[in-house]
Amino acid sequence: MIMKTPIVSNQFLIKQLPKPTAFINKEFKVVLASDKWAEDFNFQGKDYIGKSINELFKNVSNKLTETLLACFDGKFPESGTDVYLDNSSKEKWFQWNNIPWYDEQENIIGAIIQTEDVTDRVKNELRIEKLEFLQKETGEHGKIGNWEYHKQQDKFICCGMIRRIFEVDDDYEIDIDNSVNFYKAGYSRNTISMAIFSAREKKTSWNEKLQIVTAKGNEKWVNVSGKPLYKSGEYVGLIGIVQDITDFVQKEQKTKDNEHLLKTLINNLPLQIYIKDTQSKKLLANKSELQFLGIENENDIIGKDDFDLYDKATAQKFRDEDVEVMISQNAMLNKELTRTNPDGSVVTFLSSKIPLKGDNGEVTGLVGISMDISEQKQKEKELKSLISVTSSQNKKLINFAHIVSHNLRSHSANFAMLLDFLASEEDEKEKLRIMDMLTDSSKNLMDTLHNLNDIVAINTESNIIKKEVNVNKKVNAVLKKLKAQLDRNKATVISEISDDVKINVVPDYLQNILTNIITNALKYKKPDVDPIIKLSLNYVQNYTVLSIEDNGLGLDLKKYGTKLFGMYKTFHGNADAKGLGLYITKNQIEAMHGKISASSQVGIGSTFNLYFNEKN
Incomplete structure (x- = not known):
């Protein structure tokens, strides 16, 4: 019992009150309370008697204090709702109803507080309020309307958005049957009819993208969803939504048209075009790129990187280029690259790589453009x-x-x-x-x-016709023709060429070339030394090289090398020399797409190398 507070004779009865009740004196302290009040506020087993309301409820609003003061003045204030944090810091809501507390002489000595835990009710109200707000805003912004059909009353209920979608007046009565008639005849109407039937008979839900024709004759695309309602296993109605997706469908179709246009454009460009992500994996490749890689279907390249398409060294080179472009964010333009195909052919192409950036400025990949310039090269x-x-x-x-x-x-x-x-x-x-x-x-x-x-x-001569000629037979024919000169000069001719060797030449040109070089070896022999002429054959790349070596006077090539194959150029003062033999020889071998070179040392001899082009 608190000092200066009248004794309450029926304390035991108050403690057993079924409704949470507390008696508060004018000092805002708890004098007595029911067990139910202590239980609701988790005060059981605690010393709450004699403590003030503000001490027990730290987050109580000023409104509660004001109503208590009103009770102290003999007033009967309206009830209110407050929130507080319990011992576990969870929000709890309670509704209070305060009245004045009188003693036996009808003097006001405090206030009686009766409370009710309304936490679940408040939370449900908040949840419903949120749902109603979200439903309204979502419906408005997303053009989504909801409807219900109650079988018992045979009543169709819909929101205003449904009417706006169907473009009907407010007084137009929509029911489950005529709502179906708004769907475009054919696929859309058949689909919605079957969906409603299946919902009734088979308990199935539906979600379809269909077309409608509004009351004003406008065609729209809608997304319709619905499900049947059952109570105790019995069908009681339907519920569903209708969303106007016309803008979305039109944008989607426009995007598809643009994508198709872009795809058609890049597929018909005489360039190889591809897009890679930051890991250098292909996201797109046009027809030229697929043909270059020998791939028929674009799906077979999507998600693959260069290591899946090229040898390791080539792939690593391309990956390094990709990383450089994406890190530096600088384009690589018209870099000339070569690639050797499995058949040995070499492909030359110009490669450009341009970084792709997102809205935030970060690189999301790159666009690659390549052009095969092998033919141009x-x-x-x-x-x-x-x-x-x-x-x-x-x-x-x-x-x-x-x-x-x-x-x-x-x-x-x-x-x-x-x-x-x-x-x-x-x-x-x-x-x-x-x-x-x-x-x-x-x-x-x-x-x-x-x-x-x-x-x-x-x-x-524009039409040089080559024929296959046995080298040794042609050499022997020339030696036979020059036999008198060879005998007169006591010359020895040694051929190290196999008897079965053949080359493609103009026969008359080869005979003239052999004649000129061998007669030169006789003209420019050393006075007291018998000439020795040696013929040999080897192969260098696409050339068959016929070498004719002599032991004659030789020539200072540093002094005369640039004039050796010139017209009317002579170097030893020989009266028989006219300076035309080597000039004609050079012209004849070049006419056969070959070439001639010479090496010589004064007093030792000279060697003429005749390069016969076997490829051309």
Whole structure:
């Protein structure tokens, strides 16, 4: 019993009250309370008598204090609801109803508080309020309407969004039957009819994407879901939603159209296009890329990286490029790369890699663009070759024109001079001598014209026809023709070439080449040494190399090397030398797409290497 508080005679009865009740004095302290009140607030076994309300309920609102003060003034305030944290810090809600507390003399000595735990009710109300808010907002923003059908009342209930979707007036009465008629005749109407039937008869739910025709004649796409309601195993109705997805479908179709347009575009570009993620795995590859890799279906490349498609070294090189592009965020443009196919052919292509960035600026992968330029490279090579040949031919033409002009002018001047001498000479013997000189000049002119004609024939022949020729047979034919010269010079010819070796050449050119080089070896032999001429054969890349070695005078190539194969170039002062043999030889072997080189040492001898092109 608290001091200065009247004794309550029926304490035992109050403790047993079924409703949570507490008696509070004007100092806001608990004088007496029912066991149910102590139980509801977890005060059982605790010393709560004599403690103030504010001490027991630390989070109690000011409104409770105000109502208690009102009770102390004899008023009967309205009930209220408050929240507090229990011993486990969980929120609990209670409803209180306060009235004045009178003593036997009807003096107000405090207030009587009666409470009720309404935690579950409040939480349910909050939950319902949240659900109603979410349903309303979701319905408005997502264009979703809900409906119900009650079998017992044969009543169809729908929200306003359903009416907006179907574009019907507020006074239009929708029922389960005419709602079906809004669905487009054919697939959509049949599908919704079967869905409702199956729900009734087989307890199945449905979720379909269908078309409707509104009351105003507008076509829309909707997503419809529904399920049957059963109570104690008996069918009692249906519930469902309708969502207007027209905008979504139209955007989806537009996206598909754009994707199809983009796909058509990149598939018909003469470029290899692909997209990779940050792990260098393929996300997209166009038709050209698939053809380059020998893959028919795009699905067979999606998710694969370069290690699945190339050898390890090539794949690692491509991966390093990818990482560099994605880390630096700088594009790699038109890098020339080569790839050797399994059949040995080499493919050259230009490769570009461009980083892909997301909305946040971070790299999400890369776009690769490659172009096969093998054909262009081959044409470029052919063009360079053509330019080289044209340049060479042009130089030859200028040289030839110069020589023709010089030589013919020399012969012409010589003829004019001798004819002047002949016209003015009276001595018959001297006239005969001048006539002999004219005859020699005529012979020299014919020789010059003959040689120039041979050179022209070599450089203007457009249809060089090669034939397979046995090398030793051709060598023996030349040696037989030169037998007199060989015997006169006591020459020895050694052939280290097998009897079965054959090469593709112009037969007359080969005979002329062999003749020129062997006769040169005889012309430029050392005075007191019998000439030895050795022929051998080996292979270098696409060439069959015929080497002709002699032990003659040799030549200082540092001094004369650049002039060795020039027209009318002689180096030893030999009276028989005209300087045309090696020039014609070089022209003839180059006409067969071959080449010639020489090595020589003064006093030791020379070696001429003839490269016959077996591929072309």
